Amino acid sequence: MLRRYISYTTNKFTNCRHVSQSMLQSTVDEKSGIATVTMNKPPVNSLNLEFLEEIITLLNKLQKDKVRGMILTSGLQKVFCAGLDIKELYKPNPDRLTKFWTTLQDTWLSLYTTSFPTVSVINGHSPAGGCMLAMSCDYRVMVGQNYRIGFNEAKLGIFAPKWFQNTIIAVIGQRKAEVSLTTGKMYTTDEALQIGLVDETCADADSALKKGTHFLNNFQNISPWAYKMTKDINRQSTIQWLIDNKQKDVDFTVEYMQSPGVQKNLELYLQSLKSLPPLKLISEIN
Numbered sequence: 001m002l003r004r005y006i007s008y009t010t011n012k013f014t015n016c017r018h019v020s021q022s023m024l025q026s027t028v029d030e031k032s033g034i035a036t037v038t039m040n041k042p043p044v045n046s047l048n049l050e051f052l053e054e055i056i057t058l059l060n061k062l063q064k065d066k067v068r069g070m071i072l073t074s075g076l077q078k079v080f081c082a083g084l085d086i087k088e089l090y091k092p093n094p095d096r097l098t099k100f101w102t103t104l105q106d107t108w109l110s111l112y113t114t115s116f117p118t119v120s121v122i123n124g125h126s127p128a129g130g131c132m133l134a135m136s137c138d139y140r141v142m143v144g145q146n147y148r149i150g151f152n153e154a155k156l157g158i159f160a161p162k163w164f165q166n167t168i169i170a171v172i173g174q175r176k177a178e179v180s181l182t183t184g185k186m187y188t189t190d191e192a193l194q195i196g197l198v199d200e201t202c203a204d205a206d207s208a209l210k211k212g213t214h215f216l217n218n219f220q221n222i223s224p225w226a227y228k229m230t231k232d233i234n235r236q237s238t239i240q241w242l243i244d245n246k247q248k249d250v251d252f253t254v255e256y257m258q259s260p261g262v263q264k265n266l267e268l269y270l271q272s273l274k275s276l277p278p279l280k281l282i283s284e285i286n
C-alpha cells in the first residue's frame, strides 16, 4: 500500500489552509471558508480502494472543519476522473473486491450527504464512475469543448446499480437517464449541458472555478441546517435504499463481477484501452 501522509499548513500570504494527502490536495480559503479539492492520481484519477479511502478521510476532515463549501476538480491535464479503477474489477480478489465495493458505497454516501454544498469543476474526461463522482456533487461546471462525459458502463458489459441509476435520474430525469445508461453514450460539453448532466459550461478552468465559487456564495445567507435538511429530504429515498441494501448490493456485485462473462468483457475492454490511440476510445464509443 502506498505510504500515506496528511500535512496541514497555513500560508500567511494567501490566507489559505492546505491539507495535502498523497492523491488529494485541499486548500481552504480562510476568508470564504471554501475548500478546493484537487484530485491528483496520475495517469487518470481512477478510483481504487486507497483513493476512495482518502476521499472519505478528507470529506470527514472538511466536515469537522466546518467548511462553507467544496469545489472538486482535477490536477491532471485532460482527465477529471476515469471512473472506477478497472483493475479492482478484473480478476479480483474477492476479499479486496468486497472491501472496495463497501468503500465505494461509503464514499458515495459521504459525498452525497455532505453538510456543506459541493461543486464539481469537470476539467477533463469523465466517464462512468467519474461522471457519478460529479453527479454526487450539488452543481457541475464543465470546462472547454474537448472532453467527454457520460455513463459508458454498458460498453464495458456491466451495468450501474440502483443507487447509481437513481442518482442520475435525480439529475436528468428517468427517460434521459435510461437512454444515457442503455446506450453508454459519451456526451460533448454542449450535449451534456443540453440534457442537464452539467449546469454550466465555460472556456477555461479559472472561469469555471469562479462560477463554482459564485454558486457556493448563494449559501452565504442560508442557514447550514436548512440547507442540510432540505438536501436530506430531497435525496432521502435513494440514500435510504442503499443503507437498507448495502450488504445485498455488495454480495451481488462480488458474485456478478467474478462471473466468466463479465470477466471476458472486462478483459476485452482492457485490451481495447491499450490498443486504441489516445482519446480514440472515448470518441469510438460515442
Ligand SMILES: CCCCCCCC/C=C\C=C\CC(=O)SCCNC(=O)CCNC(=O)[C@H](O)C(C)(C)COP(=O)(O)OP(=O)(O)OC[C@H]1O[C@@H](n2cnc3c(N)ncnc32)[C@H](O)[C@@H]1OP(=O)(O)O
Pocket (backbone or CB within 6 Å): 043, 044, 046, 078, 079, 081, 082, 083, 084, 085, 086, 087, 104, 107, 108, 111, 125, 127, 128, 129, 130, 132, 133, 136, 152, 153, 156, 159, 160, 161, 164, 273, 274, 277, 278, 279, 281, 282
Ligand atoms: C463517489 C463515488 C461515486 C462512484 C460510484 C460508482 C458506482 C458504481 C457503478 C458503476 C460502475 C462504474 C464502472 C466504471 O467506472 S468502470 C471505468 C470506466 N472508465 C472508462 O471506461 C475509462 C477508460 N479510459 C479512457 O477512456 C481513457 O483512458 C481516458 C480516461 C479518456 C484518458 O485517455 P488518455 O489520457 O489517452 O490515457 P490512456 O487511455 O493512455 O490511459 C492511461 C493509462 O490509464 C489506464 N486507465 C485508463 N482508464 C482506466 C480505468 N478506469 N481504470 C484503470 N486504468 C485505467 C490505461 O489503461 C493506461 O494504462 P497504461 O499506461 O498501463 O497503458
